[in-house]
Amino acid sequence: MTDLQTRPAVAAAAPGGPRPGALLTLILAGQLMAVLDIAIVNVAVPTIRADLHATGAALQLVVAGYTIAYAVLLITGARLGARYGYARLFRYGLAGFTAASLACGLAPGTEALIGFRVLQGVGAAVMVPQVMSLIQRTFTGPARVRALGLYSAVLAGGMAAGQVLGGLLVSADLFGAGWRPVFLVNVPLGVALLLAGRRLLPAAPGDPGRRFDVPGLVVLALALGLLVVPLVLGHELGWPAWGWVMLAGSGVLFAVFAAVERRVAARGGQPLVPARVLRAPGLLPAAGAVFLVMAGFAGFMFAFALHQQAGLGHSALKAGLLSAPVAVGFGLSSLHWQRLPARLHRVLPVLALALVAPAYLATGWLLRDGGPVDLVAELVLTGLGLAAGCAYSPLFGRALARVDPADAADASGVVVTLVQLGQVVGVAVLGTVFLGRVRFPATAAASGHALWTADAVITGALVLAALSALAGTRNRGKVN
Template identity: 40%
Template sequence: MTTPAPAPGTTAAPTTAHRARAIAVLVLFLASFMDLLDTTIVNVALPSIARDLDATPSQLEWIVSGYVLAFAVVLITTGRLGDLLGRKRVFLVGVAGFTVASAAAGLAPTAEVLVGARLVQGLFAATMVPQVLSIIQVLYAPKERAGVLGAYGAITGSAAVAGPLLGGILTTYDVLGLEWRSIFVINIPVGVLLMVLGSSAIPESRSDHAARLDLRGVLLSSLALFLVVFALIEGRPQGWPWWIWTMLAASVVLLGVFVLSQRVLERSGGDPLVPLQLFGDRGYSAGALTSFAFFGSIGAMFFGLILYLQIGLGFSPIRAALATLPFSIGAFLASGASVPLVTRLGKGLVFTGLAFFTVAVGWLGQSVAHHGDALQAKELIGPMFLGGVGLAFAAVPLLDVALATVPVRSAGAASGVLGTVQQVGAAVLLAVVGVVFFHTAEGVPSPQVYRDALLNALWVPGIALGMAALTSLLLPGVEAVRRHKDEAEAAELAEAEMTGVEVAGVEVAGVEAAGTPSTPV
């Protein structure tokens, strides 16, 4: 996850004890871990879900992309709801809804019910996650946050490693006799615990001048995104009838209307969902394009790979998870090494990471094509590890570099938009990969058919990553990154001195943070 840039203007809750603060942070960390786990844990269970519920290929796509799409369309709105109504209150609502949706997913009797439960899961995940970093910044003074945010990064990195592995273990070894259902049921006791502890340990806070909700923008953007993803996922099995093309055309029209409404609202002094003035900055626009293509490529690659390993080659869920584990390990190890390089290399580090990731996708395709049905997990160690390193090198600095020429006062909104762009990219590219993969896999199932499907599908993340590498060259330079970092730190410390309040016995600054999630490193 990316760390949002703070902006002034929060009234914090009354003093809480140090012990309560530690419990509050633990609750927040576990909530983020649970969300990230559910974005990765489901992949290795897809073949088992398909067999048990007789799920169609398009339903498998919805199980993954529905969560991400629902997350994306309400992300900015739920962040603002926390500022308006109270972050603790909105966070607990998110946890409660996520827990109930997880129970519904675990008990789903049909694939349709499971898809619906995943959509609801995504909505409530987007309700709780934006509050996490906002609450942390209320609880801790600026000088204390480095260690807390470092631990937060380690937690999110651990979730990326644990997700596929835990999913493989639970599904392969049929824990509690639930098979794949256990990947959702496990959220229930965790969610209940978080609600109990969070209600007593987390202090309430809200913004003194929160932005108003742009409900028209939410409706227009949500409908436009839903139409394009629905058309891409359902077009192939429906034979691409005229109404699918009508939906695609309507999504373009609605997107145009959305942009126009945002411009009008911005010019009238309102609070648009997406401040279009941000895109007048070349560096920020390059960051948005890079984020869309880069983060969208991750899920797109793994979707086809997991299906090939399990359905094409007969890997068990745990064996498939272990085969892809070097990716998470590479990302986890490289994340720490990337942090001190951000202000030294800037966009050079982003470009290097994207180049590594692009090479890894090509290497993966070559390994699959060369070894054929005899492919073993050991042949995937190299491309998986290199891809993970590339992911970390690109993901860790991308937010800081993309925001380098954005005014500090606009950094919170800008980081929120980037987080949404990442999720939209993940949903759209996954839908495109599904079109390519399942079109090739039509016919008599065989290892050869699924191998060809994967090789064709890998062109989607390969091309997207190449485009991301090119747009990354338009990002702001390293000097701008250093200057922006210094300005942000100075502004935050100044605000701490001016508006500090007593929280947990420590003078802390009131901050307003757009808690912006992204694909985990």
């Protein structure tokens, strides 16, 4: 973070305000909390089941309630930030997330835990879009690229760290609390960030003149809900008929949303997603590639964790530690890709995707017979993470590089929502592919072949990502 503080940056705050580096540390810590809570709870599920005598369906909602609320409300959270102020909404979201974490840790039963998990997701959806908006409005040029690299590293590191931290906390059984510390760990951090935020967050007002596109908000939230709920729960419930009905309904509502937005714009109103945002140079091809990269990455992490725990018999902690090289590689390359020769920056995402696609195949091939995750596999996994980060981080920066600062909130909401949907779709699709090829209790060989199949599907998705990245490369020069 010291490097960030010493490089050129444009602060949105008034002269004499907080240093951009300190502000970035604060908001990325909030982002990390939100990312951790997607993964950390998975490790605690068996202990929650035993302690609360929860049914399988209830446990699915404990895990999925957070993700559903988070993904559905991200764009709404971005619009709230634009109207009432990004810093204010970051504080409100952080406070809600922290309070809900405390409530989850003290929940007396399964039903209460599910409700508080949904509230956690709401808090995250209010807080997270403000992170990207504050980055967009605080940093420019190379400083923005580095800030986006740190943002990408947090996203990647949070996935692996969630599993490792969850395993440590559950295994430690602090004060005999079992699973509860996986939620309570957020409370002291959240309080500390709230106190620091009073000094570090800029006192920038929102734009009260921004009217809410209420019909657009309602239709989009419903469309996203109909999409996310079956994707999150479908593979666990055997893809029931209602799930397919919801998916079809989401397509209809997305078409309705587009019609509503056109009508709002024609009447001189302020649509939820202005057409000029989607027309920003490079946004759509880069965002599409980011979606596919995150779908592959999240889906692989999910399938790889299942293979280790169900096929190889590893503990959740060991599985998290063996998955760490992927996330560490992703985070390191997200931070430092801009140190590569400048002549490579324009084509770097395409080159990186050309490497990461066969790396997924190589991983599946090495582990297809159920052998141990040896040194060779770990080296391939590290390379996979490095290449994925070299694709993701510059693509993320490219998607937002030419967006007008006035549209930062709307563009951030769109791109971050696509990142979250990519994770949801990746886990749902790759989870279905993996689970469809293996029956439990599984042998190591059967699990390895299921992982090999899932990796082949990821490779196909990354070929599409490379084509999308190439289309964006033809229309833009250097990432800035």
